[in-house]
Amino acid sequence: MKKSIKKINAAIVIIGNEILSGRTQDINLIVLSKWLNELGVKIEEVRIVPDDETAIVHTVNFLRVRFKYIFTTGGIGPTHDDITSKSIAKAFNLKYGKHKEAYKLLENYYGAKNFNTGRKKMAMMPIKSSLILNPSSGAPGFIVDNVYCLPGVPSILKSMLGGLKNKIIGGKKIYSETISIKTVESEIASSLEKVQKKYNNTEIGSYPFFKQGKIGVSIVIRSPEKKIIIKCLNEIKKFIRKKKIRIIIRN
Amino acid sequence: MKKSIKKINAAIVIIGNEILSGRTQDINLIVLSKWLNELGVKIEEVRIVPDDETAIVHTVNFLRVRFKYIFTTGGIGPTHDDITSKSIAKAFNLKYGKHKEAYKLLENYYGAKNFNTGRKKMAMMPIKSSLILNPSSGAPGFIVDNVYCLPGVPSILKSMLGGLKNKIIGGKKIYSETISIKTVESEIASSLEKVQKKYNNTEIGSYPFFKQGKIGVSIVIRSPEKKIIIKCLNEIKKFIRKKKIRIIIRN
Numbered sequence: 487m488k489k490s491i492k493k494i495n496a497a498i499v500i501i502g503n504e505i506l507s508g509r510t511q512d513i514n515l516i517v518l519s520k521w522l523n524e525l526g527v528k529i530e531e532v533r534i535v536p537d538d539e540t541a542i543v544h545t546v547n548f549l550r551v552r553f554k555y556i557f558t559t560g561g562i563g564p565t566h567d568d569i570t571s572k573s574i575a576k577a578f579n580l581k582y583g584k585h586k587e588a589y590k591l592l593e594n595y596y597g598a599k600n601f602n603t604g605r606k607k608m609a610m611m612p613i614k615s616s617l618i619l620n621p622s623s624g625a626p627g628f629i630v631d632n633v634y635c636l637p638g639v640p641s642i643l644k645s646m647l648g649g650l651k652n653k654i655i656g657g658k659k660i661y662s663e664t665i666s667i668k669t670v671e672s673e674i675a676s677s678l679e680k681v682q683k684k685y686n687n688t689e690i691g692s693y694p695f696f697k698q699g700k701i702g703v704s705i706v707i708r709s710p711e712k713k714i715i716i717k718c719l720n721e722i723k724k725f726i727r728k729k730k731i732r733i734i735i736r737n
Numbered sequence: 738m739k740k741s742i743k744k745i746n747a748a749i750v751i752i753g754n755e756i757l758s759g760r761t762q763d764i765n766l767i768v769l770s771k772w773l774n775e776l777g778v779k780i781e782e783v784r785i786v787p788d789d790e791t792a793i794v795h796t797v798n799f800l801r802v803r804f805k806y807i808f809t810t811g812g813i814g815p816t817h818d819d820i821t822s823k824s825i826a827k828a829f830n831l832k833y834g835k836h837k838e839a840y841k842l843l844e845n846y847y848g849a850k851n852f853n854t855g856r857k858k859m860a861m862m863p864i865k866s867s868l869i870l871n872p873s874s875g876a877p878g879f880i881v882d883n884v885y886c887l888p889g890v891p892s893i894l895k896s897m898l899g900g901l902k903n904k905i906i907g908g909k910k911i912y913s914e915t916i917s918i919k920t921v922e923s924e925i926a927s928s929l930e931k932v933q934k935k936y937n938n939t940e941i942g943s944y945p946f947f948k949q950g951k952i953g954v955s956i957v958i959r960s961p962e963k964k965i966i967i968k969c970l971n972e973i974k975k976f977i978r979k980k981k982i983r984i985i986i987r988n
Contacts, residue, residue, distance in 0.1 A: 503942055506780045507913070508770030509957060510944070512763075515785075519759030529757045531792070534766075534783035537942070541782070564923040565943040566930040604923030641947060662758070672815040672855030679817040691754050691788070692816040693761065696892060706760060 494657030496527050496555040499545055500534040501570055502638055505560075513640050514559045521647050526656035526710070527555060537561060542573035550577075550633055555654065560638030562611075562627060564604035570635055571611040571628070578630050580612040588617055588626050595624035619649045629653070658710035663719055666704045668732040670694065674703065677725040685718050702734055745908030747778050747806040750796055751785040752821055753889055756811075764891050765810045772898050777907035777961070778806060788812060793824035801828075801884055806905065811889030813862075813878060815855035821886055822862040822879070829881050831863040839868055839877050846875035862886075870900045880904070909961035914970055917955040919983040921945065925954065928976040936969050953985055 498518055504510040512534070519529050530553065535541040542561075550556050561570030575582035589609035593601050608625040618627035618634065622645040627636045634650065636643050667674075671694050682690045689708040695701065707718045726733065749769060755761040763785070770780050781804065786792040793812075801807050812821030826833035840860035844852050859876040869878035869885065873896040878887045885901065887894045918925075922945050933941045940959040946952070958969045977984065 500783075503940060503959075504944055504957065505766075506770060506783065507911075507959065508767040508774065508780075509913075509915075509942075511767055515756075516759040516762055519757060523759065529759075530787060532751075532757065532783075532785035534785075536781060563943070563945065564926040566926070566933045567942050602923055604926030607926065608923075639945060639947065660758075662760075664760075672853055672859075675815040675817070675855030675858065682817045689754060691760075691818050692814070693755055694814065694890060696890065706755065708754075708758065 493530075493554065494527050494655075495530045495553050496522055496557060497531040497533070497549040497553040498529060499542070499549065499556060499558040500532065501537065501542060501558055501560040502534075503536050503567070505534050506536055512559075514636075514638070514643055517640065517644055517647075518557055518559075522555075522654075522656075523660050525651070525654050526659045527654060528657075528660060537567045537569055539569055539573045539576065542570065543577045546574065546577045546633060550631065554632060556633045558633065558635045559643060562608070562625065562635060562637050564607045564625075568607075574615075574628075574630055574633060574635060575612040577633075578612060580614055580630065583610065583613045585609050585611045585613050585615065585617070585628070588628070591617070591619075591626060592624055618646055621645050621649070660708055660710055661712050661715055662706055662708040663715050664704050664706045665719065665722060665726075666695075666702055666734040667726055668700075668702050668734055669729075670701065671703050673729065673731070674705075674725070677729070678705065678722070681718060681721045681725075684721070685714060688714055688718055690718065700734075744781075744805065745778050745906075746781045746804050747773055747808060748782040748784070748800040748804040749780055750793070750800065750807060750809040751783065752788065752793060752809055752811040753785075754787050754818070756785050757787055763810075765887075765889070765894055768891065768895055768898075769808055769810075773806075773905075773907075774911050776902070776905050777910045778905060779908075779911060788818045788820055790820055790824045790827065793821065794828045797825065797828045797884060801882065805883060807884045809884065809886045810894060813859065813876065813886060813888050815858045819858075825866075825879075825881055825884060825886060826863040828884075829863060831865055831881065834861065834864045836860050836862045836864050836866065836868070836879070839879070842868070842870075842877060843875055869897055872896050872900070911959055911961055912963050912966055913957055913959040914966050915955050915957045916970065916973065916977075917946070917953055917985040918977055919951075919953050919985055920980075921952065922954050924980065924982070925956075925976070928980070929956065929973070932969060932972045932976075935972070936965060939965055939969055941969065 615628035615630045691706040693704045866879035866881045942957040944955045
């Protein structure tokens with residue numbers, strides 16, 4: 487039975503052997519997380535699974551009752567390894583077939599003459615799903631319940647988010663501040679931990695960097711409350727001054 | 738109870754709020770998958786989880802009985818948000834404490850004078866784990882059973898793989914061939930499906946690309962058997978010639 491999900495969160499399912507094999511670098515996660523952050527939706531888990539029906543069905547069914555929104559990327563094209571639509575139908579025990587509206591859209595996009603078997607396959611999906619329009623290449627994504635299925639090609643995925651915005655009911659926007667300082671993590675670990683303990687509902691992350699011979703640490707504070715971020719930042723600045731650590735940049 | 742895992746496969750657990758929030762682009766997965774491919778180990782699942790003990794414990798415990806090797810990345814540094822070591826101890830119900838060998842290594846690396854509290858924390862781990870040496874920055878990773886814990890900083894992770902190679906018993910190396918052609922997926926979908934059906938144990942992937950105004954499709958064939966790849970490739974070339982599609986590159 488479906489639990490009632492109160493948190494405004496999301497999980498992403500990246501579908502594709504090419505990501506697992508290292509052939510392709512995923513760049514959709516960053517696009518989705520930045521877009522969802524703006525809408526006040528926090529991504530709390532990501533899974534990358536192969537083009538395998540059992541893996542997709544299990545993963546989606548596990549996540550969709552635990553997270554408010556599920557986004558899948560990849561596997562909705564015309565070739566044999568594009569099995570997302572069929573797998574989602576199976577996950578929801580819905581009929582998989584020709585989606586009339588999608589078929590019409592694709593027929594108009596390609597013209598009756600060029601609407602070949604491969605292209606017709608892209609109209610095959612859970613027949614009761616609602617569509618996500620695709621302004622760049624015709625073939626739509628689709629939504630079943632809280633599962634939003636998007637393509638894997640980053641430029642196309644990106645172009646489809648605009649039309650999706652109104653369908654996501656987000657929470658409070660999550661703000662973040664980053665301060666980068668010239669030090670190593672071990673020099674600030676205990677001072678930073680004290681600040682974290684004081685502001686225990688605020689996410690404070692510490693990330694060392696080594697860029698072009700420069701070393702340093704970026705401290706990132708994330709919260710839906712701007713005021714809290716400023717307070718945290720001031721406490722951090724206090725111990726930075728005390729330790730005579732140089733601030734490289736704040737953004 | 739632990740099932741016996743016969744497949745030579747792996748799962749990756751990427752630990753870090755910074756990856757989920759979109760602040761940081763993960764690039765470790767590509768490094769690990771290419772390295773594991775060479776060793777004949779196939780990555781079959783990846784999960785990205787937050788810096789949260791419950792999430793790490795559940796994820797690792799779920800995966801470690803289902804996959805031959807588990808690699809975690811991130812969360813083994815000196816700050817408060819580095820909780821991988823503690824979480825792994827909890828997952829295995831092992832004592833978390835000062836690892837003598839790691840402590841010695843770190844003390845030698847930093848020198849007794851500079852061996853501060855933060856640095857000492859990096860010697861805290863499941864006390865019965867074996868170490869993964871770190872030639873670039875001292876702090877070791879560690880192994881418990883089939884779980885290999887590596888850092889999140891890509892250059893450091895990369896430098897630690899050499900010392901790990903002998904600990905991985907791989908299977909047959911997986912070879913791959915890619916042929917990129919000037920077409921769209923829907924033009925080749927049904928022909929390619931026929932080849933896939935004939936060679937149903939071979940992984941054939943189709944990936945459209947849109948680069949600098951050029952469009953095309955890369956077909957990737959992956960198998961531990963070089964001969965099968967060549968046979969597949971010849972069948973693909975046959976229909977490409979028939980359809981008068983131009984080959985852009987083969988590699």
